[in-house]
Amino acid sequence: MTVIQYKRASNLAELEQIIALQKSNFSISISPEEKLKEGFVTVQHTIELLEKMNHASAHIIAIIDNKVVGYALVMLPSFQNEIEVLVPLFERIKVLIPNEENYVVMGQICVAKEFRNQGLFRGLYDFYKTEFQNKFDYLVTEVDAMNTRSMQAHEAIGFKTKESYLENGKLWSIIFWDWK
Numbered sequence: 390m391t392v393i394q395y396k397r398a399s400n401l402a403e404l405e406q407i408i409a410l411q412k413s414n415f416s417i418s419i420s421p422e423e424k425l426k427e428g429f430v431t432v433q434h435t436i437e438l439l440e441k442m443n444h445a446s447a448h449i450i451a452i453i454d455n456k457v458v459g460y461a462l463v464m465l466p467s468f469q470n471e472i473e474v475l476v477p478l479f480e481r482i483k484v485l486i487p488n489e490e491n492y493v494v495m496g497q498i499c500v501a502k503e504f505r506n507q508g509l510f511r512g513l514y515d516f517y518k519t520e521f522q523n524k525f526d527y528l529v530t531e532v533d534a535m536n537t538r539s540m541q542a543h544e545a546i547g548f549k550t551k552e553s554y555l556e557n558g559k560l561w562s563i564i565f566w567d568w569k
Contacts (some may be wrong), residue, residue: 460497494530543564547567
């Protein structure tokens with residue numbers, strides 16, 4: 390039986406494995422057919438930014454046999470200007486969430502292809518909720534509307550679409566998981 394450990398990222402080797410997993414699932418690295426079937430990630434992080442984000446609030450990872458096989462990035466609002474493609478998301482969040490309510494942004498989630506459909510996506514989000522539900526009212530993320538696999542998976546977890554918007558020719562859906 391495969392043992393899956395969910396934990397917070399705690400060292401450079403784990404962050405480097407996140408980067409490697411991210412690169413192998415980046416939207417321009419895979420075919421249109423694979424994008425449709427498997428989903429994709431839109432943002433490539435530098436190791437420096439990933440380290441800064443992890444230092445502020447450690448990322449969620451899934452480990453099997455000492456290897457990172459899935460991750461869910463933790464992005465605090467203080468990082469809102471660090472990734473250009475995410476700036477519009479943070480601008481819209483300011484309108485969608487009242488000032489007195491707290492939120493955290495799930496910066497990106499990915500599961501290695503060979504471990505998909507085994508519950509890791511849900512496991513990452515269950516651990517994320519356990520770690521953060523007492524600190525934040527909402528978990529917020531956005532999904533490229535072309536990434537139907539990701540939208541369906543997020544809806545199955547409990548995310549609800551709050552708004553969709555067009556930015557640079559792409560339709561984005563801002564989705565919330567209400568923890569209040």
